[in-house]
Amino acid sequence: MEISCANKHALGTFAGIYATTNGNGEGGTPAYFSNWRYQGNGQAIDDGQYYPSNTGPTVPQPGDAGQPVGQPGKPGGGGGWWGGWHGW
Amino acid sequence: MSGPLPPRNVNIPITSSGGPFVKDPDFYTFPPGSTLPNHFTFWRFPHTENYVVSPAGHPNTLQLTPSNANLTGFPAFQPLSGQTFVGRRQTDTLFTFSIDLDFSPSKTEEEAGITAFQVQEANAELGVVNVNGTRSLRFRANGANAPATVVQAMPQAWVDGGVRLQVQAINFTHYAFSAGPKGGNGGMQQLGLVDNAMMSMSFSGKFARTFIAGILVSCRVVILLLWRSRALTSTL
Numbered sequence: 001m002e003i004s005c006a007n008k009h010a011l012g013t014f015a016g017i018y019a020t021t022n023g024n025g026e027g028g029t030p031a032y033f034s035n036w037r038y039q040g041n042g043q044a045i046d047d048g049q050y051y052p053s054n055t056g057p058t059v060p061q062p063g064d065a066g067q068p069v070g071q072p073g074k075p076g077g078g079g080g081w082w083g084g085w086h087g088w
Numbered sequence: 089m090s091g092p093l094p095p096r097n098v099n100i101p102i103t104s105s106g107g108p109f110v111k112d113p114d115f116y117t118f119p120p121g122s123t124l125p126n127h128f129t130f131w132r133f134p135h136t137e138n139y140v141v142s143p144a145g146h147p148n149t150l151q152l153t154p155s156n157a158n159l160t161g162f163p164a165f166q167p168l169s170g171q172t173f174v175g176r177r178q179t180d181t182l183f184t185f186s187i188d189l190d191f192s193p194s195k196t197e198e199e200a201g202i203t204a205f206q207v208q209e210a211n212a213e214l215g216v217v218n219v220n221g222t223r224s225l226r227f228r229a230n231g232a233n234a235p236a237t238v239v240q241a242m243p244q245a246w247v248d249g250g251v252r253l254q255v256q257a258i259n260f261t262h263y264a265f266s267a268g269p270k271g272g273n274g275g276m277q278q279l280g281l282v283d284n285a286m287m288s289m290s291f292s293g294k295f296a297r298t299f300i301a302g303i304l305v306s307c308r309v310v311i312l313l314l315w316r317s318r319a320l321t322s323t324l
Contacts, residue, residue, distance in 0.1 A: 012177055012178055012206070013177075013178045013204055013205065013206045013284075013287045014129060014131075014175035014176065014177060014178065014203075014204070014205045014206070015175055015176060015177075015178055015183065015185035015202075015203075015204060015205075015255055016129075016173055016174055016175020016176065016202070016203055016205055017150075017152065017173070017174060017175070017187055017189075017200070017201065017202055017203065018152070018158070018159055018171070018172055018173040018200065018201060018202075018203055018205075018213065018215075019138075019152040019153065019154040019155070019172045019191075019199070019200040020154050020155055020156070020157065020158040020159070020171070020172060020198075020199050020200075021154045021155070021156055021195070021197060021198050021199075022158050022197040022198075022199055022217075023156060023157070023158075023162065023197070024156070024195060024196075024197055024198070025156055026154075026155060026156045026169070027153055027154065028153070028154045028193075028194075028195060028198050029154070029191070029192060029193050029194050029195070029198050030143075030151050030152065030153050030154075031151070031152045031154070031189060031190075031191040031200030031216075032146050032149040032150070032151055032189070032190040032191065033118075033149060033150045033151075033152065033187050033188065033189055033200075034117065034118065034148055034149045034150070034187070034188045034189075034190075035115075035116075035117060035186075035187060035188045035271075036114055036115070036116040036117075036118070036150070036187050037113075037114060037115050037184070037185065037186050037187070038113055038114035038176055038183060038184075038185045039113045039114075039183060039184050039185075040111070040113060040179065040180030040182065040183045041180065041182035041183055041184055041256075041257075042180065042181055042182040043111075043180050043181050043182075044181035044182075044260065050181065050182065053111065053113070053180045053182075053183070054109075054111045054112050054113060055113065056112070056113065057108055057109075057112045057113070058098050058108070058109040058111075058112055059098050059099065059108070059109070061107075061108050061112075061125065062122065062123075062125075063116055063117075063118070063119065063122040063123070063125060064108070064114065064115055064116060064125070065115045065116065065117050
């Protein structure tokens with residue numbers, strides 16, 4: 001039991017979307033989602049210190065519309081479309 | 089070893105078939121003919137018919153069909169029944185995840201929205217929900233020390249024009265859930281705040297206890313062996 005809990009909790013957190021009837025049956029009114037955006041705003045490397053997150057795809061992706069206008073990565077930004085990747 | 093490092097090469101096969109690098113951001117508009125990217129993740133086996141990109145009459149959207157179970161589930165929940173959810177891993181300490189939603193729930197308790205989800209026992213949502221006939225925004229969290237549920241009627245402009253939902257890791261300790269008009273033209277209003285300790289639950293405690301118990305057992309075995317070996321030598 002302890003071990004299975006430890007394994008389960010090794011999962012990270014997801015950011016996502018969902019739809020449910022809260023127990024009133026499968027199906028029902030569909031939901032239409034659009035403009036899915038996930039932008040990192042910093043990777044903590046020490047107390048109060050953040051390494052900038054990438055602000056664009058390392059390699060252009062099918063279906064990825066690229067950098068959303070008006071949402072620069074903070075703090076610092078990663079250097080734009082191609083310069084966003086920083087190897088350690 | 090000396091000399092310049094080889095030039096950076098990111099053109100590995102997986103990237104050309106729909107796989108982003110782990111630190112990359114997302115901006116997906118779900119155009120007709122596109123598919124969900126490889127790094128999008130389901131919870132439970134997905135009922136694929138519940139996830140449709142750009143269905144007829146709704147181009148540039150991802151259509152989700154509600155599941156009976158919500159993200160928390162219930163005691164009689166059968167995992168194979170599925171939970172309509174699609175997400176991506178949190179890959180940054182701080183992040184902003186947002187999405188626009190058009191949803192007209194006709195029956196009470198029909199709900200769709202945005203979530204920070206770890207497991208069924210630890211998750212937080214901000215959704216559009218039909219509360220006894222009133223289109224409402226509901227923030228709800230499930231887990232240890234979960235904050236109180238917040239329900240408020242949705243402004244008519246958002247009912248008519250759609251809503252934007254957002255979850256943000258705003259600092260080292262908290263997720264903030266906000267809503268605003270679709271398209272982001274206008275201010276976002278914060279409805280909920282969750283301590284992210286809820287998303288790690290009792291991991292460190294349980295793990296430490298298991299680990300310490302293991303050491304105690306090991307010590308006892310060693311002491312027992314030493315004692316027995318002494319006992320053996322003394323009888324010889």
